[in-house]
Amino acid sequence: MNHVLCGLAANAALPSELVDRLIAVCDAELASALAGRADLSPGQAVALATRCEGSAEQLAHEGKLSATDVDPATQPDAALALLGAGAGAQEWARLLLADPDRRRRERLAGCPGLPAGVVGALAADPDVRVVAELALWAAPEVAAGLASHPHAEVRRAVADNEATPPAVLAALLTGEGVPPATRCLVCDREETPFVHDSQCQRVGCDLLPGASCDGSHESTLHDTWQAALRNPATPADAVVPFADHPSVLLRWALADRPDLPSTVYARLAVDAIPGIRADLAENPAIDDGVIRVLAGDRGHDVQRKLAHNPRVPLDVLIHLAGVAKIGATLLPRIAAASPVEVEQLAESPDAAVRMLLARRRDLPPGIRDALAADPAAKVVKAVASHPGLSEAQLRAMVERHGAQVVAAVAANPDATGALLEDLARREPSVRKVFREVARHRNATAPALLACLADRRARPVAAGHSALPPQAVAELLADDGWEVVEAAAANPALPVAVMAELVP
Known part of the structure; x- marks a missing residue:
């Protein structure tokens, strides 16, 4: 290249x-x-x-x-x-229908608005992968017809299709009114009973790990159920019986559905699998009772995901701030906090709670300024990139908390060129500062030249339009391809140099 x-x-x-x-x-x-x-x-x-x-x-x-x-x-x-x-053009579809490349017919099957004759021909394609692709995107009436297709792979695709009529999706779960499938991808290729080795080394084998068939096409049937359970068009009453299914994956498929009875959510809240409980915790449909059960759940990721639930009560979220690793993100419940709640959070004696609020970027000036002067470095770090902070406030943050906040200060959209220069030259240096300065719209030439000394910031700085043209041209000979490409894409590169480079 x-x-x-x-x-x-x-x-x-x-x-x-x-x-x-x-x-x-x-x-x-x-x-x-x-x-x-x-x-x-x-x-x-x-x-x-x-x-x-x-x-x-x-x-x-x-x-x-x-x-x-x-x-x-x-x-x-x-x-x-x-x-x-x-x-x-519509006539293209008829031409492409005869393409010998199966992959092109498969792509054709996913196109919208195909003529009825083309849809019918695709539904009868000799390659089941083409028919399955059609089933995945088909209109309701076509999907309903394909739900009785003899090949289980086509039915699995129908179960994935959100345009499939709800009654048909329910039938795929219960089996009522749908004749049994006669084939699947496994028994198409192997003598049954067969279980595909998860460590299979056969050249050209594309069966999924664990795919199996004993004549009942069980792995494809399981995948069909899972797809139908995740399909929002599937009626809730057809889904409920799977809350006690022995398959972890099928129970898991229910955890983020928004339409289940509260009794089902309560059952899933005590499921043995932490991942199911964690996904449930993020579901906005769970009620206060389930939320409070999950708030005390120490299973992997349960409390962190509950903190991201937009309907988590504020008192629960305040509790989670002290026990869950939430990460550097603005939580939906914090973003939706009322003015009264914002004041309550700002006055919390717990720095972890004030830090959650500090990640909002629409705080009233008084609260923003109070957080900017907070004694806790993690609160100041969270608020440092809030627009509207003055240069004096940003410099005061660095003076008080040093390396803990300097990169966040460099990311402030209102940081001046002079401040960015000082941050890039600051000793001891903080490597992340260079990357923030290198991408900052206000970065000056001296600041960018300082960033070139950092390996990870160098490609970013090489593409900044404020870098001096001569420096940009020199970077075309750099040892790193990312730097070379960024410099060549820099609009500051002189047109005369561009002309010399183009054959």
Whole structure:
């Protein structure tokens, strides 16, 4: 790969005539970079698609080619991309239906708005993978018909399809009114009974680990149930009996459903599997009683996920702040806190609670300033990137708490160029500061030059438009390809240098 040319291909300041020259010499990798340009003209898009078939598909996906620009006979992948976006010609579908490449027929089956005759032909395709793809995206009436398909893999896809009628999804769970499947991917290929070895080393084998069939297609049936249980269109009364199923995966599939009776949520709250309880904890549909049961659950990730539940009561969340590893994120319940609750949180004697509030970026100035002067470094770190803080406040944070907050201060959108320069030169240095400064919109040339000394910040700084043009040009000879590509994509690179680099 030519990293200089790939960087230039993405450079927003590259003149149009140089784009034309790159198109004339591009390979697949360079074509991909060129196809992503926002300023590509219609003529350039057509020229690029003609030069590189692979880019035609990308250009079609991005809306840079129209149906008049594509020949489905010579550019079938681009035609499929346009059909998938609903922008292709109907007659293309009939042409692509006869494509000998199964993967293209499979992609065709996922396209919307296909003519009825094409849908019927895809439903009868000799390759079950094509039929399954059709079942996954089909309209309700087509999905309902495919629910009785003799192949279990097609039924599994029907169970995944949210357009499948609720009564049909329920039937896939109960088996009532649906004839038994006669085949699955396992018994298509192996003598039954058969269980696929999870460590299978056979060349070309694409059966899933643990796939099995004893004549009842049990692993595919299990997958079908799991898909139906996760499908929001499946009626809740058809799902409820699976809350006591011996399969962990089937019980797990219920944990984030929003439509189950409270008794089912209560049952799942005491499930033996911590992962089920953790996913349940994040479900906004659980009631106060279940929330309080889970608040005392020390199982892996249960309390952390409960803290992310938008309906967790504030008193429970205050308790969780002291016991759960919540992470550096704004919690939904904190984001939705009322003005009265915001004041209550700001006055908490617990720094962990004040830290949760400090991650909001819409705090009243008085509360923001109080948190900025908080004695606890973790609170100051959380509020440091809040907009509206003055340079004096930001410098005071660094003076009081040093390395604990300096990177967060550097991430403040209002940090001045002078402050960023000081942070980049600060001793002892904090490596994360360089990355924050290198991506900051207010970073100055001296600050960016200091960032070049850090290995991880160097590629970021190399792409910053405030870096001096001479420095950008010198980075084209760097040992690191990421640095080279970023420098070549930097709009500060002199046009004369660009012209010299393009063949």
